[in-house]
Amino acid sequence: MAKKKAKEIELDLSSNWDYAPSMESTGHIQLKKKYDLFIGGKFVKPKSGVYFDTINPATEEVLAQVAEANEADVDAAVKAARKAYDTVWSKLSGKERGKYIYRIARLIQERAREFSVIESLDGGKTIRESRDIDIPLAAAHFFYYAGWADKLDYAFPNRNPQSIGVAGQITPWNFPMLMIAWKIAPALATGNTVVLKPAETTSLTALKLAELFQDAGLPDGVVNIVTGYGQTGSHIVNHPDVDKIAFTGSTGVGKLIMKSIANTNKKSTMELGGKAANIIMEDAPLDQAVEGVINGIFFNQGHVCCAGSRLFIQESVYDIVMRKLKDRMQALVVGNPLDKNTDIGAINSKKQLDTIKKYIKIGKEEGAEIYQPNCTLPKKGYWIPPTLFTNVAQSSTIVKEEIFGPVLAIQTFRTVDEVISKANNTPYGLSAGVWSDKGSKVFNLTSQMRAGVVWGNTYNKFDPTSPFGGYKESGHGREGGLQGLEAYLKFNA
């Protein structure tokens, strides 16, 4: 009787629970109309003479123009970095280097709100996320690595760690500022200088950071920022005077980079794609698990390399988990990233929107069953409602390939062995999640996952002290923690 009654009542949170808009103000934001390249401590006009628009993906309005660096521009940046390395940065004691990095951390904290708002404007992510996660974590990352600068001998006993030289760094558009912090902070702490190319759709926080470096008094040329598309990145990769490449992005581009540096002695760190399994065991705390699944795939519009994009539910709890999941999805607010009520913001670019739509189409064509909650999407801008697919197989395209959007593929399993083999059956190995109230089961599963970051009863957690990076085709090297220093050092034991 009670069961029947429960079935009749359907939650309709979206129609009854409209929140009044709660908009973050943009009045205090200072953006120039046009941004030049940051080379040798100054903003300089690009030799290419070319600028491109950077837009707000939630409104399609142009925010600013950004310079596109060509080969000559990149060469100037590498020369500036080399000069700074030879004349200043490599001569500085670790203690003094550290103090500059502490300054950077403090200045980011002071200007956190400005960076947060620009991050949301330029990239489409919700203000709640950029305010509470991206920018604070970026500052924390600089703060953490600042302290390592004069303690490297303790991190690598009997190894005599030394800086490498000039690091070329290419960062993605999903966490623009945070990924820049992940790259620059350890590079500077270990005594290297940097040429950085931020992603073309999200260059603004990088350029604001360049202004901040000037304010911090960071010596000229220690960090150089060259904006542009993939072509600009390839000039960095192929420059003979770059000693190390650090890249975060797709596995496809990562492999291209590895091929271009195969006949050189350039060191590399690759943070590439993922297709993580998120596993719900029948003895899991289901409400928390559902919340973890939501956070695992819809956090940052699913533009997360470690997103829990493959959900595995133990058969005995499949029905109840699906009901809870759909109810929870119905309550998600999709819309203006600057509204503090928003859970899912705008898709980062038209190109990515097309990619996600392509995969949704493939999912349907391959016979998967789609579910999307009722939600009204803004007329302008790039949007995808939270989406899940059931009736998929290990061989489905949407189960095999990284979509990088708010799209979840759901499978079931019966035994622990079955889910371990299904979860590991992928060329990727970046992350995984496991939900169970039984400690021995959690540890069994976390230790069996072939992945670099494993969350037990939680998901998508990040911290400067916690190493991040993948197994297999998800890349090599770690960012974060003591282990994150290694990629920027050479050893003369």
Place this chain on the structure above:
Amino acid sequence: MKRIEILKTYKIYIGGAFPRTESGRYYQPLANKKPLGNICLSSRKDVRNAVVAARGAQTGWAEKSAYNRSQILYRIAEILEGRRSQFQSELELQGITKVTAEKEIDASIDRLIYYAGWCDKYTQVFGSINPVASSHFNFSTYEPTGVVGIIASEESSLLGLISMIAPVIAGGNTCVVLASESKPLCAVTFSEVLATSDVPGGVVNILTGNTKELLEHFASHMDVNAVVYCRNNKDEINQLRLLAVDNLKRITIKDNVNWDDEKVENPYEILNFMEVKTTWHPIESISAAGSGY
């Protein structure tokens, strides 16, 4: 009448067994202008068979307790010590002096003992508990990369070989080894040591043959996770790096190494073939630390 001597047939070592090469071919490396023996010219198929054996053995090997792996490495050293005279004569046959050969054998045994001792210690020294700002227990530890290809030293046919096999298997990896092409005798005899040392079949697989023919198959095999190259040929290094990209193999280059130098013994050689895994779990209540699960 003088007794007719029994000559040794040198075979390869795959999955704990001693097959002849699938190719049915052989070569004769020379020392002092005399052939050392008829040595198997392993084929691509042998490499593939060896990788299957190594993959099959990997999980079981990694799941053994560190204490057990440590004892097995120690056991290899014990058996090697007991068969020193055979290695002595092979090393001399391959062209080095009696004294140098003795030293190489001593160092090889000691190197095994050194890495035997690390098996149950490197996670303590290099693992970490990370003080994250949220209410989570967070730790990083090392797990084996998986199946490792070893292109062993050309010159140092015993010590160079053992200097790479020992750290690779100490960390729970399994391996497929390409022995020194010009001095393959010790590698084949070492596989007989392995076969009698409690090392499960498939953990170490040793092939002999032509580097030019086989390197690309090590480099391009999609089920090999890492390759360490212990020679000096620039073209081969470039070829290896390029072909390794397709499944992002971890590549380690050990060119111009002096294997006699004790400095080559260090735990970082183990870590080169490991992956860092970081695990998070909430403290106090599940999904602790506020609203963000």
